[in-house]
Amino acid sequence: xxxxxxxxxxxxLRALADQGYAQPTPIQAAAIPAVLEGVDLxxxxxxxxxxxxxxxxPVLQRLSAGAPMNGKRPRVLVLTxxxxxxxxxxxxxxxxxxxxxxxxxTIFGGVSMGPQIQTLxxxxxxxxxxxxxxxxxxxxxxxxxxxxEMLVLDEADRMLDMGFLxxxxxxxxxxxxQRQTLLFSATFAPPIKALAMQFLRDPxxxxxxxxNTVASTVTHRVHPVDAARxxxxxxxVLAQDSxxxxxxxxxxxxxxxxxxxxxxAAGMRAAxxxxxxxxxxxxxxxxxxxxxxxxxxxATDIAARGIDxxxxxxxxxxxxxxxxxxxxxxxxxxxxxxxxxxxVSLVSHEEAGLLRxxxxxxxxxxxxxxxxxxxxxxxxxxxAGAPRPVQGQRQPRPPRQNKAPSHxxxxxxxxxxxxxxxxxxxxxxxxRRPAAKA
Ligand code: AMP
Numbered sequence: 001x002x003x004x005x006x007x008x009x010x011x012x013l014r015a016l017a018d019q020g021y022a023q024p025t026p027i028q029a030a031a032i033p034a035v036l037e038g039v040d041l042x043x044x045x046x047x048x049x050x051x052x053x054x055x056x057x058p059v060l061q062r063l064s065a066g067a068p069m070n071g072k073r074p075r076v077l078v079l080t081x082x083x084x085x086x087x088x089x090x091x092x093x094x095x096x097x098x099x100x101x102x103x104x105x106t107i108f109g110g111v112s113m114g115p116q117i118q119t120l121x122x123x124x125x126x127x128x129x130x131x132x133x134x135x136x137x138x139x140x141x142x143x144x145x146x147x148x149e150m151l152v153l154d155e156a157d158r159m160l161d162m163g164f165l166x167x168x169x170x171x172x173x174x175x176x177x178q179r180q181t182l183l184f185s186a187t188f189a190p191p192i193k194a195l196a197m198q199f200l201r202d203p204x205x206x207x208x209x210x211x212n213t214v215a216s217t218v219t220h221r222v223h224p225v226d227a228a229r230x231x232x233x234x235x236x237v238l239a240q241d242s243x244x245x246x247x248x249x250x251x252x253x254x255x256x257x258x259x260x261x262x263x264x265a266a267g268m269r270a271a272x273x274x275x276x277x278x279x280x281x282x283x284x285x286x287x288x289x290x291x292x293x294x295x296x297x298x299a300t301d302i303a304a305r306g307i308d309x310x311x312x313x314x315x316x317x318x319x320x321x322x323x324x325x326x327x328x329x330x331x332x333x334x335x336x337x338x339x340x341x342x343x344v345s346l347v348s349h350e351e352a353g354l355l356r357x358x359x360x361x362x363x364x365x366x367x368x369x370x371x372x373x374x375x376x377x378x379x380x381x382x383x384a385g386a387p388r389p390v391q392g393q394r395q396p397r398p399p400r401q402n403k404a405p406s407h408x409x410x411x412x413x414x415x416x417x418x419x420x421x422x423x424x425x426x427x428x429x430x431x432r433r434p435a436a437k438a
Contacts, residue, residue: 072123
């Protein structure tokens, strides 16, 4: 299968050749012809599958084939859950569209509105926006969405998880009914189906990745360790090849900052990326990581969502995520597009229950190996069926009657079924992030 055979125009084929893409990924092969045909699309694909190009390429082609600028109004709207993802989609659109005359701009919170208003006034074909800031522009009448011909909902499951449904409904209410809508989501869980029923017309469905799977090229390795020795173990693992670009996940923002200070004190070049950092600081950290100025990027789950870094050889979980699905999202940064990847998790005995959840969800082999000098004082119990430890508790076994595990976010109950891929479950279990933050 070649990109030519999908019907893409020479200007796009040239840009793809510049990128070094030899052939379409499965989601691209399925989605591109459908989008070029003009039908609505409901696509199940997660980060790392090439989903961005799957919509960006046909969107660019349809735009360039149509009439030139529709006045100064945008013709395509892409909605994303996070600023980082919006910025990345924009980068990709610019790369793929560099031999076309299409223009694009991002609209997201955390930066002032002035420059965004000026860009919109000058006129732009494609707007990539987070829902919260787009609503601000709608309220101030600084954006006119009456010319939208195509709408892309990227990572729609994440937008729902983050509580953006009311914002989405408000935005969709002002879009022209006559349009093409593309919805991308990691899963086709019931809330996503409901969204599609409401806003898509007779959509073509494509699904290339079963929910909650990771690339088969990723090796999963767990090093049991006492919580108090994790930082030393991290340094030890990083030191094995200090030139290697490594993404490290921390569960909390504070933990990420502390870890960066520790790594810097040990002579490593590191930076943190999380929701309390300004947009400038986040962009700078990501840029420094991509350019190699820093070798370790410490990220929280929400900030890392959508980060597009080519072929990271290794991802380290300093803490395991609270929600097993986030492990899949984290690991989506390695082993992409056929390259080998390594996912290393530093796991203390308090996290055994989280590891069990991940094992059930993954359905993949996880190697558990003690590293000499870092053996834990208590064994890591990962056998299914053992009771789940409670976070912060020093005893390995929680009291039997404790039905609501206290390591889950306040107010969220958790199912122990291990199935966990229904977004309905995810929604209940994942803490809501305020819409205003995006
Ligand atoms: P995405 O799933 O959109 O986040 O893309 C994952 C990564 O795959 C990005 O770094 C893309 O640049 C890369 N990519 C997308 N399409 C292809 C392709 N056809 N061949 C090789 N790499 C690709």
